Amino acid sequence: xxxxxxxxxxxxxxxxxxxxxxxxxxxxxxxxxxxxxxxxxxxxxxxxxxxxxxxxxxxxxxxxxxxxxxxxxxxxxxxxxxxxxxxxxxxxxxxxxxxxxxxxxxxxxxxxxxxxxxxxxxxxxxxxxxxxxxxxxxxxxxxxxxxxxxxxxxxxxxxxxxxxxxxxxxxxxxxxxxxxxxxxxxxxxxxxxxxxxxxxxxxxxxxxxxxxxxxxxxxxxxxxxxxxxxxxxxxxxxxxxxxxxxxxxxxxxxxxxxxxxxxxxxxxxxxxxxxxxxxxxxxxxxxxxxxxxxxxxxxxxxxxxxxxxxxxxxxxxxxxxxxxxxxxxxxxxxxxxxxxxxxxxxxxxxxxxxxxxxxxxxxxxxxxxxxxxxxxxxxxxxxxxxxxxxxxxxxxxxxxxx
Amino acid sequence: xxxxxxxxxxxxxxxxxxxxxxxxxxxxxxxxxxxxxxxxxxxxxxxxxxxxxxxxxxxxxxxxxxxxxxxxxxxxxxxxxxxxxxxxxxxxxxxxxxxxxxxxxxxxxxxxxxxxxxxxxxxxxxxxxxxxxxxxxxxxxxxxxxxxxxxxxxxxxxxxxxxxxxxxxxxxxxxxxxxxxxxxxxxxxxxxxxxxxxxxxxxxxxxxxxxxxxxxxxxxxxxxxxxxxxxxxxxxxxxxxxxxxxxxxxxxxxxxxxxxxxxxxxxxxxxxxxxxxxxxxxxxxxxxxxxxxxxxxxxxxxxxxxxxxxxxxxxxxxxxxxxxxxxxxxxxxxxxxxxxxxxxxxxxxxxxxxxx
Numbered sequence: 001x002x003x004x005x006x007x008x009x010x011x012x013x014x015x016x017x018x019x020x021x022x023x024x025x026x027x028x029x030x031x032x033x034x035x036x037x038x039x040x041x042x043x044x045x046x047x048x049x050x051x052x053x054x055x056x057x058x059x060x061x062x063x064x065x066x067x068x069x070x071x072x073x074x075x076x077x078x079x080x081x082x083x084x085x086x087x088x089x090x091x092x093x094x095x096x097x098x099x100x101x102x103x104x105x106x107x108x109x110x111x112x113x114x115x116x117x118x119x120x121x122x123x124x125x126x127x128x129x130x131x132x133x134x135x136x137x138x139x140x141x142x143x144x145x146x147x148x149x150x151x152x153x154x155x156x157x158x159x160x161x162x163x164x165x166x167x168x169x170x171x172x173x174x175x176x177x178x179x180x181x182x183x184x185x186x187x188x189x190x191x192x193x194x195x196x197x198x199x200x201x202x203x204x205x206x207x208x209x210x211x212x213x214x215x216x217x218x219x220x221x222x223x224x225x226x227x228x229x230x231x232x233x234x235x236x237x238x239x240x241x242x243x244x245x246x247x248x249x250x251x252x253x254x255x256x257x258x259x260x261x262x263x264x265x266x267x268x269x270x271x272x273x274x275x276x277x278x279x280x281x282x283x284x285x286x287x288x289x290x291x292x293x294x295x296x297x298x299x300x301x302x303x304x305x306x307x308x309x310x311x312x313x314x315x316x317x318x319x320x321x322x323x324x325x326x327x328x329x330x331x332x333x334x335x336x337x338x339x340x341x342x343x344x345x346x347x348x349x350x351x352x353x354x355x356x357x358x359x360x361x362x363x364x365x366x367x368x369x370x371x372x373x374x375x376x377x378x379x380x381x382x383x384x385x386x387x388x389x390x391x392x393x394x395x396x397x398x399x400x401x402x
Numbered sequence: 403x404x405x406x407x408x409x410x411x412x413x414x415x416x417x418x419x420x421x422x423x424x425x426x427x428x429x430x431x432x433x434x435x436x437x438x439x440x441x442x443x444x445x446x447x448x449x450x451x452x453x454x455x456x457x458x459x460x461x462x463x464x465x466x467x468x469x470x471x472x473x474x475x476x477x478x479x480x481x482x483x484x485x486x487x488x489x490x491x492x493x494x495x496x497x498x499x500x501x502x503x504x505x506x507x508x509x510x511x512x513x514x515x516x517x518x519x520x521x522x523x524x525x526x527x528x529x530x531x532x533x534x535x536x537x538x539x540x541x542x543x544x545x546x547x548x549x550x551x552x553x554x555x556x557x558x559x560x561x562x563x564x565x566x567x568x569x570x571x572x573x574x575x576x577x578x579x580x581x582x583x584x585x586x587x588x589x590x591x592x593x594x595x596x597x598x599x600x601x602x603x604x605x606x607x608x609x610x611x612x613x614x615x616x617x618x619x620x621x622x623x624x625x626x627x628x629x630x631x632x633x634x635x636x637x638x639x640x641x642x643x644x645x646x647x648x649x650x651x652x653x654x655x656x657x658x659x660x661x662x663x664x665x666x667x668x669x670x671x672x673x674x675x676x677x678x679x680x681x682x683x684x685x686x687x688x689x690x691x692x693x694x695x696x697x698x699x700x701x702x703x704x705x706x707x708x709x710x711x712x713x714x715x716x717x718x719x720x721x722x723x724x725x726x727x728x729x730x731x732x733x734x735x736x737x738x739x740x741x742x743x744x745x746x747x748x749x750x751x752x753x754x755x756x757x758x
Contacts, residue, residue, distance in 0.1 A: 009688060009689040010689065012689040012690055013544055013547050013548070013689050013690070015551075016547070016548070016550075016551030016554070017515060017551060017554040017558075018459060018461070018515060018547055018550035018551050018554060018557075019459055019460060019461045019513075019514070019515060020461060020547060021461040021462070021463040021533070021543040021546075021547060022547075024461060024463050024464055024465040024468060025463070025465070027465040027467045027468065028465040028466065028467070035465075038533075042532060042533060042541075045532035045541065046532070046541070046544070046688045046689055048654060049654035049657070049686050049688060050532075050539075050652050050654045050657075051531075051532040051535060051536065051537075051538045051539075051652070052532075053532075053534060053535055053536045053538075054536055054647070055536045055644075055647050056536070063410050064410070071534060071536075085534070087534065091413065091414040092414065093414055093415065093417050093420050094414070094417035095417055095485065096485050096486040096487070096488075097417060097420040097421055097483070097484075097485045098420055098483075098484055098485065098486070099419075099420055099476075099482045099483060099484075100473035100474070100476045100477040100482035100483075100484065101482060102420070103469050103470070103472070103473040103476075103484070104470060104473050106469070107466035107469050107470050107473075110466055111466050116465055116466045116467075117463060117464075117465060118463070118464050118465075118466070118469065119462050119463055119464070119530075120460065120462065120464055120469070120486050120490065120492075121462075121486060121490065123527070123529065123577045123578055123579075130463070130533075130534055131534070138408075139405065141408055142405050142406045142407070142408040143406055145408050145409040145410065145412060146406035146407050146408060146409065147406075148412065148415045149412075149414065149415065150410075150411070150412050150413050150414060162488075164488065165485070165487075167429055167430035167432075168417075168421055168425050168429060169425060169432065169445050169453065169455070169495075170432060170435075170445075171432040171433055171434055171435065171445070173430070176430065178417045179417075182413075182414070182416060182417055185413050185414060186413045189411040189412075189413055190411065193410070193411060209668065209669035209670070210668050210669070210670060211667050211668050211669065211674070212488055213488050214488070214579045214582065214667040215667075216582075216667055216669075216674050217579050217581065217582040217667045217674065218579055250711075251711060251712060255671050255712055256671075257671055257672060277669075278669045278670050278671060279668070279669060279670050280670040280671045280712070283670060284712070286434045286435065287433075287434045305574075305575060305576035305577070305580075305581055306574055306575075306576060306581065306616075306639070307574070307575060307614075307616065307639070307641050308613075308614065308615075308616045308641065309616065309744065310616070310743060310744060310745050311576075311581040311582075311676060313582070313674055313676070346613065347610055347613075348610060348613065348614070348645070
């Protein structure tokens with residue numbers, strides 16, 4: 001029987017309507033020594049108001065440089081069963097779809113070789129197996145990989161790409177987010193399992209500008225579905241929305257950021273040329289409005305959390321790109337970006353930070369993307385700009401044909 | 403039994419093998435969806451086929467017992483098909499309408515919290531906290547639990563002007579999307595780290611420790627073969643601790659959380675925005691952090707009563723102005739609210755127009 005700890009503080013977190021993580025740990029702790037000590041250690045953290053985990057150590061499976069995050073406790077004598085308590089990242093399925101068969105198999109393996117605790121999912125999108133010992137790592141990997149499952153990314157490598165539910169269950173997706181995610185994951189297995197980048201690199205793919213995967217805030221490369229064309233209006237459905245109580249003038253027309261719509265009490269008109277495709281009207285009147293035309297994605301680069309230069313949102317690099325298998329144009333663009341990063345990036349420097357340090361022009365020229373007004377909110381405000389030797393023509397030549 | 407044959411570089415299984423047949427058939431051919439109640443939506447395909455999704459809350463940290471129970475429910479009512487959302491909710495994918503009621507009934511009987519769809523509070527994106535992270539200066543799971551208990555009505559029933567996305571990060575590394583959330587909690591330190599010079603000598607790479615500092619506060623200390631920290635420049639971010647463990651930043655007496663608000667990631671109506679500081683510090687008070695819940699409630703209540711339909715928290719604040727936000731919420735405005743990091747001047751007011 002696993003050791004039983006008194007947990008008066010954590011018990012307070014079993015009260016209330018929302019499902020309790022404490023109850024989850026207790027369920028595992030009832031039959032698992034590691035989970036029992038995790039519960040005891042966490043109670044101590046609540047008492048002392050501090051964590052007791054050390055930095056990650058280097059552990060992993062043979063042939064891989066990532067996928068396992070080493071975790072050691074500061075209190076190995078007091079809580080011996082979590083002295084080492086490593087995280088295993090399993091590459092999740094595109095769109096986070098599962099079957100009961102897989103989930104049951106996963107639980108069997110994890111009960112046998114780990115703490116019985118998981119995260120579905122980690123922030124990057126991995127299926128996280130929370131806590132096991134070093135000697136369990138190889139057996140876990142053999143169990144999963146023999147069934148067709150692989151580890152996710154960690155360290156200075158490509159991280160497990162993730163995406164929104166996309167065309168699997170959404171009418172707004174302009175691109176096949178699941179296929180893009182699956183395809184690039186398979187393409188770059190080496191980049192994922194054997195860290196060779198200056199720092200981490202994340203991909204997130206959203207089917208439209210609603211961005212349910214938060215790609216613009218959390219991915220070094222954000223792929224956001226969009227279209228070139230118009231919004232097709234079904235006027236009968238517009239009438240139905242009005243009948244059901246929607247104030248179309250107030251809720252739709254007045255909230256359009258580009259003021260490209262008008263409504264005369266019957267018909268909704270859209271000036272497609274001025275539409276910026278923000279998705280507000282479409283998401284509120286999904287039966288009446290539909291994007292039509294050429295489908296593709298905007299490719300944005302550089303978002304990350306605050307370290308080191310402050311938080312960034314991704315910047316538009318390629319305003320529109322067709323995204324169809326085998327995604328060769330996209331992949332060669334990414335390879336150029338990685339080459340730039342590999343050549344100039346410092347240790348622990350994200351690609352967005354490098355772009356700021358080296359300048360957007362250097363980056364665009366290296367990856368072979370022309371400057372376009374869609375890339376900026378506004379042109380520069382300062383008069384300090386570079387000219388390169390090859391751009392310089394003497395005034396006499398510039399004035400020659402006047 | 404011999405050990406199974408390991409394979410490398412195979413990547414994840416193909417997603418098609420995990421999609422319900424109705425999704426495989428109508429993949430990329432959906433016509434519209436409708437929210438039937440706070441926890442159920444139906445997607446209708448151009449073919450006329452339908453799939454119902456029943457969403458329930460999850461603490462994200464799940465035991466195998468609970469996952470097996472969810473798998474059993476999926477098998478009983480959904481042909482075994484189940485998915486998770488970006489915000490760690492669980493969705494049961496029902497292909498046969500006659501299973502819809504019985505699934506919901508069994509979920510309710512088993513005390514699952516059904517909801518989270520539409521203009522509501524969905525689950526809270528969060529980080530590892532004291533449960534499993536070295537740099538946590540609060541427990542994310544605990545704060546999530548007390549906030550979701552407090553706002554449970556907004557998950558299961560009540561409507562908001564628009565969805566409100568909450569996040570909790572257990573340090574400024576922000577493994578969750580705190581920097582672009584409607585209202586979010588981020589744990590912070592307030593004191594300059596202490597340095598164990600003997601250990602730095604053996605454990606740390608001096609140049610990368612210096613480079614980790616956002617404010618350039620760290621310089622070499624050649625005599626000690628260590629580093630020194632300029633206390634006037636240090637903003638207590640703890641990034642040096644992450645690259646060099648003997649630089650100790652944790653301090654249970656002085657660690658706590660800050661509240662930020664007004665961020666979003668979607669492009670609807672207005673552009674994606676960063677969250678901004680609204681409360682610089684609340685002490686850690688486990689197990690239920692009542693002071694955090696109180697402030698979050700204070701902000702949310704004013705948003706609910708003042709915002710127009712479809713306005714996100716950040717859009718509402720931009721419409722009324724930040725100076726009015728502090729007035730209507732009653733939150734004090736302090737030195738910490740005025741930016742003095744590298745991008746500060748973008749935030750100073752450069753117009754004679756403002757409200758009293």
